[in-house]
Amino acid sequence: MRLHCEVEVVSRRLPSLGLRNPGKGVRALLSLCQQPAPRSPPRPPAGRARAPRPACLLVSTLKDKRGTRYELKENIEQFFTKFVDEGKATVRLKEPAVDICLSKANSSNLKSFLSAVRLAHRGCDVETPFSPLTPVKTSEFEKFKTKMVITSKKDYPLSKNFPYYLEHLQTSYCGLVRVDMRMLCLKNLKKLDLSHNHIKKLPATVGDLIHLQDLNLSNNHLESFSVALCQSTLQKSLRSLDLSKNKIKALPVQFCQLRELTVLKLDDNELIRFPMKIGQLTNLQFLSAARNKLPFLPSEFKNLSLGYLDLFGNTFEQPKVLPVIMLQTPLTLLESSARTILHNSRIPYGSHIIPFHLCQDLDTAKTCVCGRFCLNSFIEGMTTMNLHSVAHTVVLVDNMGGTEAPIISNFCSLSCYANSCEMLK
Template identity: 45%
Template sequence: MRLTCDIDIASRLLPSQGLAGKSKSIRASLSIGKRPGTDSKEGVIFLLVCTAKDKTGTKYRLKDNVEQFFTKFIAEGKATVRLKDPQQDLRINKADPVQLKNFLSAIRLAHQNTGLDKLQLTPLTKAKTSQVEKPQTRMVVMKQRDYPLTKAFPSTLESLKISHCALTRIEYRILGLKKLTVLDMSHNQIRTLPSSVEHLVSLTELHLPCNQLSEFPAGLCKDPFKSNLEVLDLSENKLKMLPPAICGLANLVNLKIEKNEIMRLPQAIGRLQGLKFLCSSHNQIKTLPAGFIRLSLDTIDLFGNPFLDDGPSTAMSRLEFPTLLELASRMIKRYRLPYNENEIPKPLCDYLDSAKRCLCGTPCFQSSVHYLARADLHRVASTVISLDQRGRVHAPIEAFLCSQRCHDRYQNNPNALWHKK
């Protein structure tokens, strides 16, 4: 029986001699067995601890030699075996909880010298290098000649950076890394993202700057990305828009989309309540959506966009009386009733999908007033990068008003714009 884990061996005699007794956990391979050539009837079983510095290992007799087990945190892969001779504590951590539980049960049987026929004993031989090496959690490839073409990526990777390798896609070997939390594929030639990127179930940071992306798939805004993703860097690509579904990334903290060709931000961007850093400089944005004012940012950078010049708040269209179609559609959107093309005609689905939100929160369609106001970005973020060389910090907000009541409220009282719903 063998267990791979980290181990910290602490002597209980050192404190009595005035020594600190501090030690450091190291990667180890633990096995239970008998010495080669030992008569199987003797029942003398040993615990062998092998490390990278001592692959031959140190043997500990187990029969009547365990003083106590500490298993309070066994579910976290942690436990301590207190030996009588020598007076040492074997502190085990970073072990598989199930394997650790079975391993401790085997040590208990060997200590009690009972049920030895049930034990799966392992030859007490020198450990292999792979058994005592610390698992690789971080990998950086900065040159094309260093990119592994045939060798698999270590399954233990938590952070992977591959830059300047002229890659045109994210290949399947990377998509199978279940423990990956940070993926940086900057400065490549990636044109599309496969839907199977969602198989990276632990990913919290995705860095894709300086590639050739023309779109960010809406499918990547679903779980697990929806719940896990905190940092998304799509800067210096060829994006013309962001999918509305990106506003569903509930835990997104940092969004970088500068130096693209984006013409407008999603209407529902205000749903990103966890967003703290937004950089969308050097795009083609002329106005901001009304939902933008619901953000609460630490830093915002919108420099270099062709925003419309500041001016008085204006209503740019005439309010029409809502049709029966619009009234019914407003109710469907307001109460979030499900719909699809199997239940209603596709033109109606398209109509429902075209819904806009009034500043009061009511969904609206044709019967709405196109409203343009200006907003001080300091009311959205603590730190604001000016919009241009003139130091302008007011940006035009494009909104829609659903009724005469909302028209009167917002047209005659610009401050009402900041009464967040």
């Protein structure tokens, strides 16, 4: 029985000698083996079977293919399995006084392996077959690859799975029309590059890749980015997203829940608007949305603080002279309630509390220049803003050398509009 994982062997005696442990795990192959038989074993008494040889744990690495052997029978002081579902565990041995720390293991394989080790410690029969006490071949470590780059159709694996421990996977120019479900089993994946394919839709299960930080979907046929992905674990992990050269017309309001994003590329799509709440992407540093169909920017765009911004080649409109007045007097019960809920962040809401369509209304509420919110009662005006006010480096928006773009401003009341009317042209 064997287990691929990362291993760090920590000696508990080093601190007492004033020494430190290396503190870094290495790729390893753990094998459950039987101790070699003595050269001249004593014969068992007549009618009694020979006692089975005790089991041992063999830890092999690329640098030490012969491995280090540890006895198991009555030699385990404690198991630490609190994070076994994350592929982590520690086996504390009595002699030598070391902790064998395991990580980046397949959780189900790890549980089976620890069960067998526990039986070996108790001296019970282990049902799974023992591995041979022989040096490990280099090919055995191929299953532990962390990076795979495939850039042609002929190299794409059809008959075998991707290595489970991959952290970086690129499959470009492979003619994929959908995301291969085998990729979604790679729980250690941090970077996924599916650029230059023919993918039209992303499955919601992409959001189950809890460690995914970099997602490249450029040069595909995507028409949307689903709400389910915006509300998945990608909210906490995704740092870089490349959706350039697709057919996306709009991103959902919930897109702005991906608040860990630092890089967002949207060039060469068919975008007609940014998400209204784009100002919530407070970690965003790089934003590129060149050659789209943006007529103006949403009011919350001015809340961004970017290092780089490229909006070249969009169909920006000239600011309108007259504002759009949608004020309601008196305010409707819906409007008044919505403003109260949104103004008080301590009031929670969700589809399990109020109807789903009301949640959508609250999610798409407009932000007034005063910081309050409005739903259906507002004044809408358009001004221009210098993009240098939100970004350190700005690519010119046109061939005329301009760095200004039209931006929508919303006002929740006539008084807010009157106080800010000098901003409007």
